[in-house]
Amino acid sequence: MPRNSSSAASQPDIEDLIKSEDSDAVAYNPKRFPTHHKAVRHDFQSPELLAIRTELLEWYDAHRRKLPWRGDPPPYLTTATHTSQKKSTEDVAAGKKRDLDEFMKAPSFNEARKVAPYETWVSEIMLQQTRVDTVVEYFLRWIDRFPTVAALAEANEDDVNALWAGLGYYRRARMLHAGAKYVMEKYEGELPSTVDQLLTIPGIGPYTAGAIASIAFGNREPLVDGNVIRVMARIRAVGADPKNKQLIKFSWKAASELVGECDRPGALNQALMELGATICTVQNPQCSDCPVKSVCLALEERNAVKLKCESSTFAKVSADECSICDYTRVMEWDRNLIEVTKYPLKAKKNDSxxxxxxxxxxxxxxxxxxxxxxxxxxxxxxxxxxxxxxxxxxxxxxxxxxxxxxxxxxxxxxxxxxxxxxxxxxxxxxxxxxxxxxxxxxxxxxxxxxxxxxxxxxxxxxxxxxxxxxxxxxxxxxxxxxxxxxxxxxxxxxxxxxxxxxxxxxxxxxxxxxxDPTKTRTSRVSPPMSTKSTKYAFSPT
Structure with missing residues (x-):
């Protein structure tokens, strides 16, 4: 799910994160970063998979956004907290007091609630191509009006369109409505738990099926959206753009490996997307806050160049070695050596x-x-x-x-x-x-x-x-x-x-x-049309 809710302007530029003696620096091995390489360079090793699962879930538990479709009570937090924010003495003291208050207070009944699979489905559809902070209010209104699959299936088209109005990409509402009717007819109103069954429902594709299966039912199923593709491209230093079929295929493979032995597949999938939305952003990644920086090849490359390693360690291009990287655009990802953001390449936009x-x-x-x-x-x-x-x-x-x-x-x-x-x-x-x-x-x-x-x-x-x-x-x-x-x-x-x-x-x-009351009216009635072929002109004389 696209989760772009933080302001790029409020985030530090990547150059601000680079220091001569970077605490994030990974030991540099010049043999790891030749432009000429084989596809195996991008594969995860078992220790790396374990490190990513462990570090990413710890980070997610501590810093994830608080959202209604995750069962969180209000108020909702649509921007993630970050790990490297400096705390003043007063902040620390206030934190200790809050900890004591939490310990002393009576148990709260305003805790996270269990989320129905239907709610996961609705949220995932709404979040496609839409900001998190925009979706929150729409989601709450939707669940209030259509709390179950049955309620949505019985709704008329005008009511569905009215509640979706302003959210954009209106085909999503039509397909969600059609999907609810299908679930009532084929599955007696209960969303199925397997990807294969979920894919039979109108409007549910591989991403949404993976999200529902893992988040709602705890199945070890991967999911891949734009955020996940960007994270995978950087962690494994893949020189291709997000629409490249080989990069997309690689991202599904890598996501499957990550979730394959995870006890919390839904949380891990959400953590990957959360990482891409709040830390590993398109323009200003906050590498110093990243929980998986120790295994990120893009960051290792950046630190290597920052440490002024000899450029001769980067061998010349071989156009047929790696089957994942796009060697037709190699000059784009080979010349921006000091930026993590060189991965993935920018997608080529078609003229609208x-x-x-x-x-x-x-x-x-x-x-x-x-x-x-x-x-x-x-x-x-x-x-x-x-x-x-x-x-x-x-x-x-x-x-x-x-x-x-x-x-x-x-x-x-x-x-x-x-x-x-x-x-x-x-x-x-x-x-x-x-x-x-x-x-x-x-x-x-x-x-x-x-x-x-x-x-x-x-x-x-x-x-x-x-x-x-x-x-x-x-x-x-x-x-x-x-x-x-x-x-x-x-x-x-x-x-x-x-x-x-x-x-x-x-x-x-x-x-x-x-x-708009600030606009002045230049004329009360415009002059009549002069089109002779028209018997009745709209403008009066």
Missing amino acids: KQEVICIAVVSAPAEDLTAPKRKAANSIDDTSPSDWKFLMSKRPKGGLLAGQWEFLHTKMSDGNTIPPYSKRKAFTDTRLMGLLENAALSRSSRSINERRDVGELTHIFSHVKHHMGIEHVHFKSKPQLVPGAKSEEMRWLTSAEMRQFGLTTGVKKILHLVL
């Missing part, structure tokens, strides 16, 4: 798709306003946004943001250049003429209080970047939808109803921009 999107936030006063409010609603400022309704559309069940609600949304083109407002307005007119009755759109109708360009936003998804031009159209009264537009996928929603259905991060950004 870019799209220009036209967004129309269409609003109107709610029908149930009191008579005085209705009478005063001639100006947009006469009613509060809490008294408005917004025209929202529901996205299709498959694809990006599946099943989520959004403002009127039209793709204009590929690329990243947002066109002028006049052009975007024409797009909106075309869309609205297919949704609203003609009376609301005619030039003679003075049904609009305000129409304005509110600005631009960029919203980034995992594989696509949206460049959005946003306008706000506010009617004096709610226009009727044409018969063909009336469906469950197109609704006028109040702010309370929007919250009930759940707001995505993108919708929240747009709404904040529209309702």
Whole structure:
């Protein structure tokens, strides 16, 4: 599970950890670090496996994060404590007093609780590509609303989407929902304990299956995520990027060896991920705090170079020796000799798709306003946004943001250049003429209080970047939808109803921009369109 919760800016740079006489230094053997090497160089020896298990579990028990899916009571701690923090005399004295207080106090009943396998499943799905501190609140709300597999299986899709809204990667929610239904049907509501059985459940892959089997059921099963790959690449000095198939295969093999003779496989797996998330981070690894620094080849290499060993000990490249390292990129990992962060290599990023999107936030006063409010609603400022309704559309069940609600949304083109407002307005007119009755759109109708360009936003998804031009159209009264537009996928929603259905991060950004009180309104009503081919222009005269 991706566990990036600590701020890189708050962590020391790797160079700050390097000293001429480093207490972390491992005895250097120049024969261990030739660029020319065989794959056996990366294999663990039995004493190394034992040392990693022992040291890592001790560190995890002392410094792990306190989280609800681990059975911990609140308050939750989403950043790990570190081993090398200097303590003042006052801190030590305060610690001794706390120890005495702990000894003298009555037994606490607010201890760690037993975690259901279902909770482990939910947490692992939520934590994929998402920060720990973000997940905590979502997890608590989810378990409160859907406490069991049966409760989730019986839920309707809108309730599931609403609770997931804002967490991103919405396919996870759909697959979790489908998986719950499958478990009810095939396993009578009880999650199976073996990896093979877990892999039959929709949405559960090798990583999640390994996590559930080891953490929830105590089986000696490995798991590998991005944090584990990074830890393995550094401990064994593997010159490949995290998406390299050979490195991934090696990481599964190494993780299997580590967990193979461990009495606490679930804790060890979590410790590996915790290490990658809090100590062995992407940019600023805290090597002096690392519990497995004694067996880390990347650190040994770094210390060797820092001690100014002769560069001649690094032999020239042989392109067909090690089957794990990526020799096509050898210059990248061979030239950064003084950095632990040279392992693993940076993954080559594919250029994300870019799209220009036209967004129309269409609003109107709610029908149930009191008579005085209705009478005063001639100006947009006469009613509060809490008294408005917004025209929202529901996205299709498959694809990006599946099943989520959004403002009127039209793709204009590929690329990243947002066109002028006049052009975007024409797009909106075309869309609205297919949704609203003609009376609301005619030039003679003075049904609009305000129409304005509110600005631009960029919203980034995992594989696509949206460049959005946003306008706000506010009617004096709610226009009727044409018969063909009336469906469950197109609704006028109040702010309370929007919250009930759940707001995505993108919708929240747009709404904040529209309702931003610091933005001045340049015009109440924009001039009418001049498109001669259009009988009914949206903008009134």
